[in-house]
Amino acid sequence: xxxxxxxxxxxxxxxxxxxxxxxxxxxxxxxxxxxxxxxxxxxxxxxxxxxxxxxxxxxxxxxxxxxxxxxxxxxxxxxxxxxxxxxxxxxxxxxxxxxxxxxxxxxxxxxxxxx
Numbered sequence: 001x002x003x004x005x006x007x008x009x010x011x012x013x014x015x016x017x018x019x020x021x022x023x024x025x026x027x028x029x030x031x032x033x034x035x036x037x038x039x040x041x042x043x044x045x046x047x048x049x050x051x052x053x054x055x056x057x058x059x060x061x062x063x064x065x066x067x068x069x070x071x072x073x074x075x076x077x078x079x080x081x082x083x084x085x086x087x088x089x090x091x092x093x094x095x096x097x098x099x100x101x102x103x104x105x106x107x108x109x110x111x112x113x114x115x
């Protein structure tokens with residue numbers, strides 16, 4: 001059973017960058033689809049970016065061109081590089097497989113974009 005621990009969030013000014021990390025306790029090598037999700041206050045959790053085992057990626061339109069997802073199967077880790085951050089990117093960010101499994105949700109990492 002995999003569990004995920006997210007880290008790397010924080011407070012950043014608009015236009016700034018952050019790199020999120022997701023550490024998996026189980027092997028993610030066998031998981032074809034990994035993804036980052038986010039949930040803003042008062043909104044439903046949404047898919048931000050996904051990556052296959054062979055590193056084929058897909059992004060939500062709202063982050064395309066600004067965010068980059070990557071994975072290191074040897075380290076059981078998934079990353080999200082976020083550039084040109086906007087206030088509307090403020091949310092708690094989570095990783096999970098895609099489609100997500102409820103028992104795999106971690107605590108997430110808070111990203112706040114504000115001046």
